[in-house]
Amino acid sequence: MPRAQSDTKAEIRAVALDLFGQKGYEKTSLREIAERLEITKAALYYHFPSKGDLLRALIDPLRQDSEDLVRRFDGPVDDPRELLGAYFDLCVRHGTLMRALLNDLGSLTEAGLVELVMDWRSRLDAALVGENPGTPARMGAVVALGGIQDIAVVLPYGDAAAHREAAVEIALAALRAGTSGMD
Amino acid sequence: MPRAQSDTKAEIRAVALDLFGQKGYEKTSLREIAERLEITKAALYYHFPSKGDLLRALIDPLRQDSEDLVRRFDGPVDDPRELLGAYFDLCVRHGTLMRALLNDLGSLTEAGLVELVMDWRSRLDAALVGENPGTPARMGAVVALGGIQDIAVVLPYGDAAAHREAAVEIALAALRAGTSGMD
DNA sequence: GTCTATACGTCGATAGAC
DNA sequence: GTCTATCGACGTATAGAC
Numbered sequence: 593m594p595r596a597q598s599d600t601k602a603e604i605r606a607v608a609l610d611l612f613g614q615k616g617y618e619k620t621s622l623r624e625i626a627e628r629l630e631i632t633k634a635a636l637y638y639h640f641p642s643k644g645d646l647l648r649a650l651i652d653p654l655r656q657d658s659e660d661l662v663r664r665f666d667g668p669v670d671d672p673r674e675l676l677g678a679y680f681d682l683c684v685r686h687g688t689l690m691r692a693l694l695n696d697l698g699s700l701t702e703a704g705l706v707e708l709v710m711d712w713r714s715r716l717d718a719a720l721v722g723e724n725p726g727t728p729a730r731m732g733a734v735v736a737l738g739g740i741q742d743i744a745v746v747l748p749y750g751d752a753a754a755h756r757e758a759a760v761e762i763a764l765a766a767l768r769a770g771t772s773g774m775d
Numbered sequence: 776m777p778r779a780q781s782d783t784k785a786e787i788r789a790v791a792l793d794l795f796g797q798k799g800y801e802k803t804s805l806r807e808i809a810e811r812l813e814i815t816k817a818a819l820y821y822h823f824p825s826k827g828d829l830l831r832a833l834i835d836p837l838r839q840d841s842e843d844l845v846r847r848f849d850g851p852v853d854d855p856r857e858l859l860g861a862y863f864d865l866c867v868r869h870g871t872l873m874r875a876l877l878n879d880l881g882s883l884t885e886a887g888l889v890e891l892v893m894d895w896r897s898r899l900d901a902a903l904v905g906e907n908p909g910t911p912a913r914m915g916a917v918v919a920l921g922g923i924q925d926i927a928v929v930l931p932y933g934d935a936a937a938h939r940e941a942a943v944e945i946a947l948a949a950l951r952a953g954t955s956g957m958d
Numbered sequence: 959g960t961c962t963a964t965a966c967g968t969c970g971a972t973a974g975a976c
Numbered sequence: 977g978t979c980t981a982t983c984g985a986c987g988t989a990t991a992g993a994c
């Protein structure tokens with residue numbers, strides 16, 4: 593009896609996320625995924641036209657959420673705290689996926705995520721310090737956003753949200769050291 | 776006539792670094808490297824026992840330099856500026872290799888560099904804020920070191936060293952915001 | 959619409975001759 | 977030190993059963 597419409601597709605995604613997270617994208621073969629689902633490689637090929645498409649399907653929620661954030665802050669920002677806090681929240685919300693990606697950096701490149709993130713970051717930089725800031729000001733923005741991300745994704749292993757305010761304050765200090773220190 | 780003893784080995788390393796940097800480690804095949812040197816795949820295996828060993832040989836200078844830095848600051852530091860500056864210098868010194876690795880994040884995992892870097896970073900964190908700092912203090916250290924690295928590797932595309940002082944000041948601001956802000 | 963059987967070309971790696 | 981020949985596993989692809 594055939595399964596319900598999107599049932600197999602969902603099962604494939606679940607198993608793939610698990611295996612990619614454990615062994616990494618490149619080192620996980622389609623044969624392994626198929627064996628664990630007790631189907632064949634070719635059946636996978638019916639649901640996802642390639643291994644890369646399967647990976648991209650897993651990453652899509654993070655991608656869409658990030659695009660929303662960038663659109664929301666598409667211009668000069670009066671209170672950096674708002675942007676820094678929202679960026680923190682996003683990193684926490686997708687923390688599980690982001691930690692999995694950290695353990696498998698290769699898939700970032702494979703999924704074309706690196707270029708996307710670089711683009712988002714430069715647009716958020718611009719929202720924080722303008723389009724053509726002095727070099728130190730740009731440094732401050734780079735450190736502020738990168739720092740928020742490091743804290744939210746790497747540090748917590750539990751209650752990340754509890755340290756949201758402290759993280760924002762630290763990022764703000766770096767941002768100010770860049771914009772006011774010299775120019 | 777056979778080449779001089781280590782000549783072929785050096786040529787392999789040069790071609791491999793070039794191709795890995797252009798197309799990434801996983802997507803560069805040994806056949807390509809061999810063809811460009813006008814030898815066969817099997818000849819590569821005489822000089823390097825595996826593809827991974829070839830990659831590790833390329834990364835070794837960075838690894839050794841980093842280990843030296845960690846050993847040099849193995850304990851409490853009175854002037855964080857010194858550590859932050861030295862870390863900046865290291866990132867600039869190996870900037871070409873580090874940018875190549877950024878374009879090919881998969882090789883970081885492949886070479887086992889991720890665990891090594893996490894270990895170095897946590898030891899440098901300890902040198903900055905002690906073994907068991909409060910959470911905000913640890914955050915400050917994470918942002919300071921991560922920020923130095925981002926600035927030195929990603930920003931410059933040219934005169935990185937010119938901005939060394941500004942980078943150290945920004946990192947210092949984040950560090951202080953963590954240690955003094957609350958505890 | 960969902961899946962199996964089967965195959966193709968390439969990969970990293972090895973064995974053994976010269 | 978370099979070669980030819982070969983291996984099993986991989987991602988991909990198509991034909992056809994149900």
